Amino acid sequence: MKYILGIDGGGSKTTAILADETGKILGKGRGGASNYQTIGLENAGQAIKFAAAAAVEQAAENLSVSWADLEGSVAVVAGLAGADRPQDRERLRAALLAQMPVNPIGLRVEHDALVALAAATGNKPGIILIAGTGSIAFGIDRNGRQVRAGGWGPILGDEGSGYFIGRAALTAVLWEYDGRGKPTSLTKRITSYLQVTQPDEIVPLVYQGPLQRPEIARLAEIVLEEAAGGDEVSCRIIADAADHLVKLISAVLSRLDWCEPGIPAAGTGGLLQPENMLWTNIAKALAGTHPQVVFAPPMLPPELGAVLLGREMLDTAVGQEEFIANLRWSIEETSQS
Amino acid sequence: MKYILGIDGGGSKTTAILADETGKILGKGRGGASNYQTIGLENAGQAIKFAAAAAVEQAAENLSVSWADLEGSVAVVAGLAGADRPQDRERLRAALLAQMPVNPIGLRVEHDALVALAAATGNKPGIILIAGTGSIAFGIDRNGRQVRAGGWGPILGDEGSGYFIGRAALTAVLWEYDGRGKPTSLTKRITSYLQVTQPDEIVPLVYQGPLQRPEIARLAEIVLEEAAGGDEVSCRIIADAADHLVKLISAVLSRLDWCEPGIPAAGTGGLLQPENMLWTNIAKALAGTHPQVVFAPPMLPPELGAVLLGREMLDTAVGQEEFIANLRWSIEETSQS
CATH class of the missing domain: 3.30.420.40 (ATPase, nucleotide binding domain)
Known part of the structure; x- marks a missing residue:
């Protein structure tokens, strides 16, 4: 099984979602602000790491998916406020790679509006x-x-x-x-x-x-x-x-x-x-x-945009429409639980 | 002889002018910002004290008027940015009285716009x-x-x-x-x-x-x-x-x-x-x-408004029109020197 870690980072909070390659949400986590333009690279990295760790922890509790399972099998997409210019994204990419406790299949950093657009239009x-x-x-x-x-x-x-x-x-x-x-x-x-x-x-x-x-x-x-x-x-x-x-x-x-x-x-x-x-x-x-x-x-809440973009980085058999349907279904389920 | 110490304090600088009871300018001094709303009461007091000391120092150098001559014979008027409410002015009055090295005849604290108006309209x-x-x-x-x-x-x-x-x-x-x-x-x-x-x-x-x-x-x-x-x-x-x-x-x-x-x-x-x-x-x-x-x-630059208001606090024989004429004449003279 492959996994996706989707991160949505803004000026007041950071959300991380861990999903599997079918679009099923396994865990959600939250952290503080992660706009590096206003709080600096180190604080932004810490907030993202905290949110990601919380998502993995929830997945480990409920579904026995841990950091070990993610080694070499997770695609990470982060949509971050303040990541407007290519050089901003490059700096953030390097900072996140250094902090990530596993080697991801890939790491894509985008600004938050692009990720919100992906969520909005599928x-x-x-x-x-x-x-x-x-x-x-x-x-x-x-x-x-x-x-x-x-x-x-x-x-x-x-x-x-x-x-x-x-x-x-x-x-x-x-x-x-x-x-x-x-x-x-x-x-x-x-x-x-x-x-x-x-x-x-x-x-x-x-x-x-x-x-x-x-x-x-x-x-x-x-x-x-x-x-x-x-x-x-x-x-x-x-x-x-x-x-x-x-x-x-x-x-x-x-x-x-x-x-x-x-x-x-x-x-x-x-x-x-x-x-x-x-x-x-x-x-x-x-x-x-x-x-x-x-x-x-x-179509989807903004934090699922990063997960949806992560699907493209995996060699998954699940098509985009089905993946979105699974995301919608499982975000409702996790919201109710 | 009686004297007037006129102070104009703003968000970026403070000006002090020492004049005698006829409207003749004896010394000018400058200090940093003195809007206590933004920099605090202590810093504002320090900036005003610094500007006043510089004005008295200039008067002492050129005209042999020193702090000793001002004891019990100087009226002080301060027009200060941030002194909008009565309670602001009361706090500033107390702070200035505590810092002043001489006992003034009187101390009047106003907000800067009132002092600028006095200067503008005479x-x-x-x-x-x-x-x-x-x-x-x-x-x-x-x-x-x-x-x-x-x-x-x-x-x-x-x-x-x-x-x-x-x-x-x-x-x-x-x-x-x-x-x-x-x-x-x-x-x-x-x-x-x-x-x-x-x-x-x-x-x-x-x-x-x-x-x-x-x-x-x-x-x-x-x-x-x-x-x-x-x-x-x-x-x-x-x-x-x-x-x-x-x-x-x-x-x-x-x-x-x-x-x-x-x-x-x-x-x-x-x-x-x-x-x-x-x-x-x-x-x-x-x-x-x-x-x-x-x-x-x-009619006059704003910093002379405080001096003009100070005239009212003295029992001077010099009428307002003559006083203004003297201020205008001597501000030009000190600007050229």
Whole structure:
């Protein structure tokens, strides 16, 4: 039997999944952040190793598959945030090879958006739009050409992301307070959520206190709720975020060599849930301006993209469709257990 | 003879000026940053003490005025960034009193915008718009009511500031690169200035490297140059910044009790130089929408605002007009020497 170790590493957590060559999931593990651009190569390697060890441990407990069984028979695929440039991937590859307790059949390092795209489309060409704490769109056309837009981080980009929406909410509250903005129900919701009595008390929370980027991104949930409740300012923030996310897809589309209809585009990330207001705004805009795009939820969760790419590295008799079906079935089973 | 020690403390430097009761400047000193919100109370106190000591030292060298002469005869006024709330000012007052080597006649701590306004209008009601690394508008009406808009820092605000413009320039370069933005001459100027070959190499400079907030703010100069040269994207960035700065003034105006014409509004800060494109955009917009506002450069540089406020604390026979005339005359003289 051959095996696949799929790793999905991001700015806040790392997921590892151990599957066999049929797509059956044997173990799952989690570790801390593994974006080496922000935490360094050594910490990233440690987080990945920790997540991988947890996945193998779970497999050993339940199914008697251990590190020894993986020697010379496991393909490793890692989709890592911050692995944008070839030289980044080469450095990460070397670091992971040095840390891996077994010799893998192969080790492929990709950036996280490519792995999320494979998960979303079932390893077919198309576009992925990710809107979580950050934002990025990434596409691959039928010639294999890869194109990205966005993903430039909280200072230079992340337009339409959770951080973007959360920060816009804080700004809207301060704009109402200092006379620049319209009244908004966000003021009551956010001051109450942050337990402050006046809007200007938000300022030290952001610059000195506990309101860091992930906490600001989490405020996006409140904006979605207030927008659903009809608050005009919240609706404008969500509409603005949707515009930015559509622009990311447009930019990728315009650079891909793909004219005919039926381009699969998947939306994913903590913020982009089917049928919330952000989703419906994007779907409506795309239907109007890019009718050739089919906007839908991803086929598989992003962490299974790495496992799916791992199948290509094995000489397995199990075809891609069957492999995906097995992944879907066994991810549901392991989620329930 | 009585004396005034005027202090202007900001996020990057602190200026101290020692003047006598007639408005004659005896010494000037400089120290590091003194925004206690970002560097702490102790460091802020040290920077102020250092600047004050340098001013007294210069006065001692040239004019035989020493700390001994100041005992019981100096009024101290400090206009400090980060001294926004009454409790901030109280903490700073106590810290400064503890550090001062002489007993002053009085010590007044204000936030920097109030002091800049006093300098701009000659201690009369009006509005000050400050656009440097950050941005804020602040006004006082004839009833003494104080109103501010903006000044919420680089994450929550600073719209229209140097940092805002510099960051917009970096974003414009990345947007051209990833297909979201129009071609702009900023790409060539900024990649060359930052010595990178590709726009995406800007990203690690911002998140890991030497491109911090003040360096990003400094890119605004390039945007002003390219806008003057006709680059459409640069013109849009400057127009957008001007809109935001006008909005700050509007918000202050709408909350001041002041309807009749002739409201003095002064523009100051590193970015707001008379007749540059940002200035002319603001002047034009104000003329259209707020014709009751007289937009002009400040009467005195901001650091003299603290000295001017200090005059009020002395029982001096020199009237305000004469005092201002003396300040203007002697600041020119000390600048030339």
